[in-house]
Amino acid sequence: MITTSQVADRVDANRNIQIIKRRTPSVNDRVSTIDKNWKEMITTSKIRPVLSPSCAQLKVEVDPVLSKLKKTDESIFFDGANGFGDSLFQRVVIKYLSQYFKTIYVHTPCPDLFWDIPNLKFVKEGHKWLRTQEKSAKLSRGKISPLPKGLKRTAYSYCPVRQLKKCSAYIIRTKLNIDVDDFDFTFPLRPIWISKATKLVNSFDMGGKKLCIIRPPTNRSEWDYPTRNPHPEYYQMLIDKYKDEYFYVSIADIEDNVEWLVGDLKGIDAKFHKGELSLSTIFGLMKISSMMICYPAFFMLAGIATRSKTFTIWGGCSHPAASLEESMGLWNFSYAAPDPACNCFLAEHDCNKEISKDILFGNFEELKNRKTNGRK
Numbered sequence: 342m343i344t345t346s347q348v349a350d351r352v353d354a355n356r357n358i359q360i361i362k363r364r365t366p367s368v369n370d371r372v373s374t375i376d377k378n379w380k381e382m383i384t385t386s387k388i389r390p391v392l393s394p395s396c397a398q399l400k401v402e403v404d405p406v407l408s409k410l411k412k413t414d415e416s417i418f419f420d421g422a423n424g425f426g427d428s429l430f431q432r433v434v435i436k437y438l439s440q441y442f443k444t445i446y447v448h449t450p451c452p453d454l455f456w457d458i459p460n461l462k463f464v465k466e467g468h469k470w471l472r473t474q475e476k477s478a479k480l481s482r483g484k485i486s487p488l489p490k491g492l493k494r495t496a497y498s499y500c501p502v503r504q505l506k507k508c509s510a511y512i513i514r515t516k517l518n519i520d521v522d523d524f525d526f527t528f529p530l531r532p533i534w535i536s537k538a539t540k541l542v543n544s545f546d547m548g549g550k551k552l553c554i555i556r557p558p559t560n561r562s563e564w565d566y567p568t569r570n571p572h573p574e575y576y577q578m579l580i581d582k583y584k585d586e587y588f589y590v591s592i593a594d595i596e597d598n599v600e601w602l603v604g605d606l607k608g609i610d611a612k613f614h615k616g617e618l619s620l621s622t623i624f625g626l627m628k629i630s631s632m633m634i635c636y637p638a639f640f641m642l643a644g645i646a647t648r649s650k651t652f653t654i655w656g657g658c659s660h661p662a663a664s665l666e667e668s669m670g671l672w673n674f675s676y677a678a679p680d681p682a683c684n685c686f687l688a689e690h691d692c693n694k695e696i697s698k699d700i701l702f703g704n705f706e707e708l709k710n711r712k713t714n715g716r717k
């Protein structure tokens with residue numbers, strides 16, 4: 342016997358199958374390796390047209406019905422999320438809103454991520470920043486402004502990502518009614534960021550090797566998500582195999598009892614593990630590197646957005662399809678994931694993290710040799 346709510350779910354699911362058919366992209370070969378369960382979930386999940394009020398983190402007071410916006414002289418407060426990766430997705434939403442509002446006051450710890458969008462001001466009015474976010478806010482060139490009283494408040498909610506296990510790109514496109522081909526996830530860099538990174542790289546004795554950035558897995562006390570990390574030995578396997586080809590630069594921001602490395606990778610040529618590098622220099626390094634190896638978090642999204650060659654080693658917690666969509670521009674990107682990948686979205690879970698060597702080396706080799714023909 343099914344309950345009333347199950348009936349409602351089925352009705353909604355039927356409705357949404359049509360929406361999905363119309364709006365879901367045909368995934369490319371790489372993403373199409375997603376498993377059957379995931380595909381079934383995508384086609385039967387409910388899509389909520391408005392932001393969920395049940396999300397404690399980002400309780401939305403005003404939904405401006407984004408697709409019906411008209412140009413206005415009003416300003417608005419965008420209560421942005423703090424995560425750097427989340428901010429890359431927010432760029433799309435804020436860029437969209439900036440066409441309609443006079444000024445957008447954005448709560449963010451990383452104004453640098455919005456440098457190319459006009460009519461923004463930055464405020465510190467939302468939830469607490471974590472340690473590295475505080476540091477970023479201090480280093481960023483954006484000036485923090487006071488928030489005028491009486492502005493309407495809006496935000497972009499992550500609830501569907503967690504609740505429906507859908508990727509942010511999909512949710513944003515659906516909400517803003519943006520086609521796959523028109524979704525702009527690129528993050529252009531200031532030339533000065535690239536110059537700074539080039540200067541740093543020129544100071545290395547690389548012995549003719551190519552630059553490969555390593556973002557090692559870490560855990561932290563403030564926001565602990567060990568399920569997300571891959572086994573560090575997969576990093577080690579790649580580092581060892583390609584040591585004659587790459588000069589490895591490892592980047593992290595660790596601090597005693599606050600954030601720490603998972604595993605001890607050998608064979609790294611230059612370490613910046615204490616937050617020595619600013620976010621903007623890290624972006625510059627990504628851009629001039631020949632390869633980046635990371636886990637599925639901010640570095641992965643930044644690598645995709647800057648169109649830097651990026652290889653991600655998956656752990657547990659969420660399936661690749663919960664983070665990736667063709668619309669983000671994946672032609673300079675690849676990954677190796679466990680099969681089956683866990684999609685529990687839990688901080689503590691015994692997720693399957695086993696990746697076969699064939700997948701790890703095969704996918705890496707394919708990306709290494711992939712020609713992108715200058716595609717930006």
Ligand SMILES: [Zn+2]
Pocket residue numbers: 568657658683684685686687690691692693
């Ligand atoms: Zn799991």
